[in-house]
Amino acid sequence: EVQLVESGGGLVQPGGSLRLSCAASGFTFRSYNMNWVRQAPGKGLEWVSYISSSGSTIYYADSVKGRFTISRDNAKNSVYLQMNSLRAEDTAVYYCARDGYSSILFDYWGQGTLVTVSS
Amino acid sequence: DIVLTQTPLSLSVTPGQPASISCKSSQSLLHSDGKTYLYWYLQKPGQPPQLLMYEVSNRFSGVPDRFSGSGSGTDFTLKISRVEAEDVGVYYCMHRVQVPRTFGQGTKVEIK
Numbered sequence: 001e002v003q004l005v006e007s008g009g010g011l012v013q014p015g016g017s018l019r020l021s022c023a024a025s026g027f028t029f030r031s032y033n034m035n036w037v038r039q040a041p042g043k044g045l046e047w048v049s050y051i052s053s054s055g056s057t058i059y060y061a062d063s064v065k066g067r068f069t070i071s072r073d074n075a076k077n078s079v080y081l082q083m084n085s086l087r088a089e090d091t092a093v094y095y096c097a098r099d100g101y102s103s104i105l106f107d108y109w110g111q112g113t114l115v116t117v118s119s
Numbered sequence: 120d121i122v123l124t125q126t127p128l129s130l131s132v133t134p135g136q137p138a139s140i141s142c143k144s145s146q147s148l149l150h151s152d153g154k155t156y157l158y159w160y161l162q163k164p165g166q167p168p169q170l171l172m173y174e175v176s177n178r179f180s181g182v183p184d185r186f187s188g189s190g191s192g193t194d195f196t197l198k199i200s201r202v203e204a205e206d207v208g209v210y211y212c213m214h215r216v217q218v219p220r221t222f223g224q225g226t227k228v229e230i231k
Contacts, residue, residue, distance in 0.1 A: 037168075045160075045168065045211055047220040059218045062120075095167055103174055105158060105215055109167035 002026040002108045004096045009113030012086055016117070020081040022096030022110055030054075030074035033099040035106065036081050038092035048094070051079060064090075086117045121146050123212050125223035132202040133231045140226045142212035144193040149216075156215040159188060159197045162225075163208040171210075172197065204230055 008020040022034070036048040049070040050059040058070055069082040079096060093112040100107035122145040132138045148157050159172040170179040172188040175195060185200040199206055207230055212223040 044209075044225045045162075045213075045222045047213075047222070050218075050220075061219050103154060103156060103215075104170070104179065105173065105213075105220075106160065106168070107170050107179065109169070112167055 002098070004098065004108055004110035006094060006096050006110045006113040009094065009115045011116045011118065013119050014087060014117055016086050017082070017084045018086065018115060020083065020094055020096075020113060020115070022079045022081075024077045024079070024096075024098070027098075029077040034072060034079040035097045035099065036070065036079075037095045037097050037106070037109075038090075039095070039112075040089075040092040043092075046092075049081065050099075083115070086115075088117050091115060091117050120219055121148075121214055121216065121221055123214060123221055123223035125210075125212060125226050127226060128224065129227045129229070131229045131231050132199075134204060135201050138199045138202050138206075138228060140197045140210055140212075140228075142190075142195045142197070142223050144195070144214060146216070147192045148195075148214050149192060155191060157188075157190065157195050158213045158215070159186075160211045160213065160222075161206075161208050162211065163205075166208075168211065202228070202230070206230075 003025045005023045033052050035050045051070045067085045072079040095112045096110040097106040098108045099105050124143045126141045148155050157175045160168040162168040176188040187198045209225040209227050211225050
């Protein structure tokens with residue numbers, strides 16, 4: 001069974017940092033591209049970042065470019081999101097989502113981890 | 120960035136009746152490879168989103184055949200032939216023609 005489990009969320013002050021982790025199981029992690037998607041409280045979905053299976057290709061939303069860094073460790077079946085210079089508008093549930101084979105995108109999602117940026 | 124506009128933003132449906140959600144794109148979602156990369160997701164209350172449809176009209180594994188997708192270019196539609204209680208939630212369209220992938224605002228479906 002495919003499982004994605006996020007961790008690392010919490011309360012942080014504006015300007016602070018957090019590192020989110022997503023632990024994957026139930027599939028050959030190194031073969032799949034991965035993403036982070038966020039959802040502010042009561043709002044819609046926003047794609048945040050993408051990393052290819054090998055880690056060689058990375059994309060970011062403009063809203064986080066220069067502040068967030070996505071990475072992965074295929075030996076540990078995990079993908080990470082380092083978030084620096086956090087702002088109130090980064091407050092959201094952060095989901096880890098897998099891209100499936102071919103053009104099937106976001107076929108599996110984790111349950112999410114809440115990040116709250118507030119003083 | 121490509122803007123996806125969904126209508127309506129909310130829908131109240133009697134069980135057994137059909138429902139339809141529109142998703143209009145600010146640019147064509149026809150990729151140079153000939154495929155149209157339009158997706159539909161459903162986020163049930165308290166849950167992460169789940170994939171319903173990919174490439175406009177392909178149902179993802181396990182999705183009931185009462186769901187269907189259609190459209191081309193910039194205009195797309197998700198149809199539910201007979202709404203059931205388990206279909207409540209917020210429906211989102213999304214594209215992947217270019218970076219960034221963007222979502223529509225969401226359409227909330229409720230049962231009357």
